[in-house]
Amino acid sequence: MTSSAHGTALQIRRLELPTPFPVGPVNAYLIRESSQAVLIDCGPGTEEARHELTRLLAQEGLTPQDLSAVILTHGHVDHVGQASWLQNLGVPVLAPKHVDTWLDGKFAAYRGEFFSRLYQVQGVPVGEVDRSVGDLQALNRLMRPAEVDVTLEYGKPCPVLPQFEVVHVPGHAQHALALWNPVTGEFFAGDQLLPHISSNALIEPELDAKRGQEAKRTKSLLQYRKNLASLQELDISTVYPGHGAVFEEAHQLIQTRLAEQEQRLDHFLTRVREVGSVSAYRLAVDYFPRHKEQTSLIMSETLGYLDWLKVLGEVEEQRESGANVEVVSWIKRG
Numbered sequence: 297m298t299s300s301a302h303g304t305a306l307q308i309r310r311l312e313l314p315t316p317f318p319v320g321p322v323n324a325y326l327i328r329e330s331s332q333a334v335l336i337d338c339g340p341g342t343e344e345a346r347h348e349l350t351r352l353l354a355q356e357g358l359t360p361q362d363l364s365a366v367i368l369t370h371g372h373v374d375h376v377g378q379a380s381w382l383q384n385l386g387v388p389v390l391a392p393k394h395v396d397t398w399l400d401g402k403f404a405a406y407r408g409e410f411f412s413r414l415y416q417v418q419g420v421p422v423g424e425v426d427r428s429v430g431d432l433q434a435l436n437r438l439m440r441p442a443e444v445d446v447t448l449e450y451g452k453p454c455p456v457l458p459q460f461e462v463v464h465v466p467g468h469a470q471h472a473l474a475l476w477n478p479v480t481g482e483f484f485a486g487d488q489l490l491p492h493i494s495s496n497a498l499i500e501p502e503l504d505a506k507r508g509q510e511a512k513r514t515k516s517l518l519q520y521r522k523n524l525a526s527l528q529e530l531d532i533s534t535v536y537p538g539h540g541a542v543f544e545e546a547h548q549l550i551q552t553r554l555a556e557q558e559q560r561l562d563h564f565l566t567r568v569r570e571v572g573s574v575s576a577y578r579l580a581v582d583y584f585p586r587h588k589e590q591t592s593l594i595m596s597e598t599l600g601y602l603d604w605l606k607v608l609g610e611v612e613e614q615r616e617s618g619a620n621v622e623v624v625s626w627i628k629r630g
């Protein structure tokens with residue numbers, strides 16, 4: 297794939313890297329322009345991914361040391377795991393603000409405390425809380441510390457690829473960028489827009505509390521929908537997603553995703569009306585019986601729809617004191 301905005305030819309290669317996660321392989325992209333070779337995302341921190349990345353770069357006549365920069369779209373472990381290795385080889389790491397909180401392990405305990413409390417408050421049984429927080433900590437052990445050398449600013453040109461604008465795409469992750477070329481419409485989407493699966497709007501703690509237990513949670517699904525609507529305003533041609541094949545029909549896909557969400561909203565509304573009062577966890581396991589073990593995914597999804605129903609005036613939260621923490625029931629209104 298080549299494009300020729302700004303006169304010089306840009307070569308884009310998709311490098312598919314293996315992950316040990318249910319999502320399957322992840323994409324890194326190699327962008328070459330005259331003497332420059334920039335990598336977008338770099339796969340998980342496994343031997344297999346490192347080996348494959350090295351092999352695919354060699355096919356392009358490059359060693360990892362030849363890279364001019366690596367840009368991280370967001371901080372999730374399947375996208376940033378080789379940043380530390382590349383940085384040690386002298387490759388600068390570029391990312392939006394707060395992606396560093398995923399790279400140094402400093403916030404791992406904070407996130408653990410946050411999710412432990414959130415899940416208890418939202419009715420997850422204690423054994424499940426411990427197991428799912430343990431799963432999160434296990435993911436963190438795949439991280440090797442790296443630093444962000446250059447913090448990328450939303451709404452500005454990307455310093456190493458100035459024909460691309462850095463676009464803030466909160467939803468799947470809070471601190472997440474897309475790179476958009478307004479001339480050609482090329483769009484590096486990270487995980488905000490995926491062709492074959494709907495992207496999860498994952499709940500995260502706000503980062504301004506002293507301890508994770510005290511952190512407020514994000515309303516990620518609402519942010520995600522707002523962001524998708526704003527992407528409909530951009531002139532997007534080719535989408536380079538974080539997983540799956542490169543595709544063209546961005547605006548149609550966004551329509552489809554928004555409509556799927558509206559259908560799911562209807563389902564949750566019907567459920568709440570039937571039962572009158574229910575915990576988020578109960579709703580989550582009813583709706584996703586086959587994904588019961590994936591607490592973080594099903595709780596983010598379910599709370600996202602409850603947030604939305606609350607904005608619509610259909611539900612409200614009722615807090616009661618439980619054994620250790622207060623417990624929330626979601627009650628239908630009217």
Ligand SMILES: [Zn+2]
Pocket residue numbers: 319322372374375487538539
């Ligand atoms: Zn991903």
